[in-house]
Amino acid sequence: MSLKLTEGKRISKKLDENLAFITEKLGVGVSFDVLIRQFKVGGKDVALVFVDGFGNGELITLIMQTLIATRREELCTRPYKKLFEERIPYMELSEVQQLDDLVKEVLAGPSALLIDGEDSAIILDTREYPVRQPEEPDIEKLTRGSRDGFVETLLFNVTLVRRRLRDPGFRAEVMQVGQRSKTDIAILYINDVVDPGLLKTVKSRIENIKVDGLPMAEKSVEEFIVEGKYNIFPQVRYTERPDVAAIHILEGHVVIIVDTSPSAMIAPATFFHHVQHAEEYRQSIPSGVYVRWIRFMGLFLSLFISPIWLLFSLEPQLLPQSLAFIGPEDPGLIPLTLQFIIAHLGIDLIRMATIHTPSPITVALGFIGAILVGDIAVQVGIFAPEIILYSAIVAIGMFSTPSWELSLAFRLIHLFLLLSTGFLKLPGLIGGTLIVFVLMALTKSFKTPYMWPLVPFNGSAMLDILFRRPVSLAGLRPEILKTGDSDRLPSDSKEDEPK
Numbered sequence: 001m002s003l004k005l006t007e008g009k010r011i012s013k014k015l016d017e018n019l020a021f022i023t024e025k026l027g028v029g030v031s032f033d034v035l036i037r038q039f040k041v042g043g044k045d046v047a048l049v050f051v052d053g054f055g056n057g058e059l060i061t062l063i064m065q066t067l068i069a070t071r072r073e074e075l076c077t078r079p080y081k082k083l084f085e086e087r088i089p090y091m092e093l094s095e096v097q098q099l100d101d102l103v104k105e106v107l108a109g110p111s112a113l114l115i116d117g118e119d120s121a122i123i124l125d126t127r128e129y130p131v132r133q134p135e136e137p138d139i140e141k142l143t144r145g146s147r148d149g150f151v152e153t154l155l156f157n158v159t160l161v162r163r164r165l166r167d168p169g170f171r172a173e174v175m176q177v178g179q180r181s182k183t184d185i186a187i188l189y190i191n192d193v194v195d196p197g198l199l200k201t202v203k204s205r206i207e208n209i210k211v212d213g214l215p216m217a218e219k220s221v222e223e224f225i226v227e228g229k230y231n232i233f234p235q236v237r238y239t240e241r242p243d244v245a246a247i248h249i250l251e252g253h254v255v256i257i258v259d260t261s262p263s264a265m266i267a268p269a270t271f272f273h274h275v276q277h278a279e280e281y282r283q284s285i286p287s288g289v290y291v292r293w294i295r296f297m298g299l300f301l302s303l304f305i306s307p308i309w310l311l312f313s314l315e316p317q318l319l320p321q322s323l324a325f326i327g328p329e330d331p332g333l334i335p336l337t338l339q340f341i342i343a344h345l346g347i348d349l350i351r352m353a354t355i356h357t358p359s360p361i362t363v364a365l366g367f368i369g370a371i372l373v374g375d376i377a378v379q380v381g382i383f384a385p386e387i388i389l390y391s392a393i394v395a396i397g398m399f400s401t402p403s404w405e406l407s408l409a410f411r412l413i414h415l416f417l418l419l420s421t422g423f424l425k426l427p428g429l430i431g432g433t434l435i436v437f438v439l440m441a442l443t444k445s446f447k448t449p450y451m452w453p454l455v456p457f458n459g460s461a462m463l464d465i466l467f468r469r470p471v472s473l474a475g476l477r478p479e480i481l482k483t484g485d486s487d488r489l490p491s492d493s494k495e496d497e498p499k
Helices: 015-026 057-068 079-087 099-108 154-162 196-207 218-225 242-251 285-314 336-355 359-379 385-398 404-442 459-466 491-495
Strands: 034-041 044-051 093-096 111-115 121-124 170-177 183-190 237-239 254-258 264-267
Touching: 015 034, 015 044, 015 099, 015 111, 034 057, 044 057, 044 099, 057 079, 079 111, 079 121, 093 099, 099 111, 099 121, 154 170, 154 183, 154 242, 154 254, 170 196, 183 196, 183 242, 196 218, 196 254, 218 254, 218 264, 237 242, 242 254, 242 264, 285 336, 285 385, 285 404, 336 385, 336 404, 359 385, 385 404
Parallel strands: none
Antiparallel strands: 034 044, 044 111, 093 121, 111 121, 170 183, 183 254, 237 264, 254 264
């Protein structure tokens, strides 16, 4: 039978024709995991089509036992309706009339029940994906707080968020993207909080993704939906924590979860979203502010301490007499700029090597790279000792942000500032910094300014960035999100606040 002639047509009343199409389309007999189980229900021929690895064996067996026990007289009139409404002991049922819709459903995991003489098929959501248990993400660990994290199964991830948001306005819309992969993408939001314009933009960009498949899951989706494909700054925030996703949904953000990925995308995301961490909200307010400022200091040092030291080493006349000690006593055999470049690339090389190294020997590899190589390089005169010191400070500062994507962007900016300072000295450092700042100020994430609330300036919101407010006083959602319900504290809760 020709697939082109049958594609897009209704399910035939002849069971053999339907099974012939499915056999050819899905490669039954070639693919060992695609199964067709034929049996009789009340004297009628039926067939159950499913993918072995997706099916819950116990559930399918229970359904088949119930169907096989059906007597002929129970199906003498309107057999399809009686099976659908009375005989199948399961809640998650639907029906399809098109053969290509049936194939799509089976490949997504549910089972399809075809009945001879009926031009519709019953879809039973009996799927059970292989899944690992939720565990705390490595990048977003907390000293105190929940230990669950997203996994690679879409339904589990949505449930972890819904557990924290029992609002009737919480929505989890599912879309399929990819001509061949048919990847499920969930869009999470609260309907009376989210900006309708933001939601429309997110949904339209996902709907307009035209590609055969999304094997790289959320990262492939990001490259389709963000503005400025070659911008080094991450325009969505990734998180593997359901509590972080939930708090952003409450603020008015949209969270995008892609099946097979343990990371959720938060949109829009500004620069300051990337430098905040849940740890700041799990401690007392003074401790949280202290941790936040330490993180800001680490990020600042990771960008500027090496270029500034390099500038003063190349132009010591810029230093006052009291700071004349800054600079290398022995510059080494290689120009300082090149030393910093080699150290910068070496740290990235060690970082990549540790990722691909088996866990038991990653610590040993770090010692080899950081101590042996660095120490020997100083002893033979290739590096000045200060190069190792400042490169280590830069590396530590880079890891102070919970956003892996932002830390990689800062690595590129740090390299750019080293080169501009090494070649152009003071004008290079100033000019390079201005170029980076202008680029950040011009960047937008889903039409939201990337540097808000600094550019455009919003004093109240900027104070919230610098000094975390108590939850009981953070009554308004970020105005840049244009939320429908801007007040986070209902009037009755405000009346109950202690005076």
